[in-house]
Amino acid sequence: MTLIWHFIELLCNYLLFYMYIQNQMSMRRKTSSLIITKQRTTEKKYKNNQKIARIRRQRGYQWEDTIVKRFNNTNEWKAFRLGSPSIALPDVLAVNTNNSTIFTIEAKSGTSTSLPVPADQIERCLSWIKTFDIYKKRNVLLAFKFLSKKRIGIGKYESRELREFFKIWDESLEITDCVCTYDGKFFAKINGKRKELFLKECPMPFKTKQRTSA
DSSP states (O other): HHHHHHHHHHHHHHHEEEHHHHHHHHHHHHHHHHHHHHHHHHHHHHHHHHHHHHHHHHHHHHHHHHHHHHTTSSSEEEEEOOOOOGGTTTSSEEETTTTTTEEEEEEEEESSSSEEHHHHHHHHHHHHHHHOOOOSSEEEEEEEEEEEEEEEEEEEEEOOOOEEEEOOTTSSSSSOEEEETSSEEEEEEEEEEEEEOOEEOOOOOOOOOBOSSS
16 A cells, blocks of 8 residues: 555656646747747837838938939029938039029928928038038028828828928028928927927929928
8 A cells, every 4th residue: 555655646746747847848938939929020120110211211312313303404403412411411402503503402201291300411501502602692492392192100191282392491590400391381399399480482493392381
């Protein structure tokens, strides 16, 4: 009888040990699965962010190219795409020698309801027009293009009117981060608050989707 009880005790201990091992293995599998899932989610978010950034750059390049082509299709204007933030160049340089006029242009395009312009980009455009003091008329233009689709979520859009604005930067203003809204209003961003600025619309020498008022 003693041997039987000893055998039963050993069997019970073995079953308990087996259940413990199975439980530990299960927890490890769940942990590994969770880590893999998190890694895949992180990789997916990273790839999505890369894709979004690439699309935004492409939209910006296309808008810059459009502006250049429009200027170059006129008789008196010549324009060049310079855009290179790494070496502090404006997006577009446009000149009219006959009228002694030069524009440095910062171009923004997108599907949102507002398009930002960092202060350093306005500053670099101002630096360039000050360099070309041979021209009598020198302006910094902020060119905004709100595409005909509005982003309402990740990969979701709704149709709207395409709008373009060509704002002349007022050199008397303090240089700050700014934003232009879909209705054409322009704001400085100071300490997290918006202050409306009233910039003039520049009449362009070519056909646009420009709106002088919303």
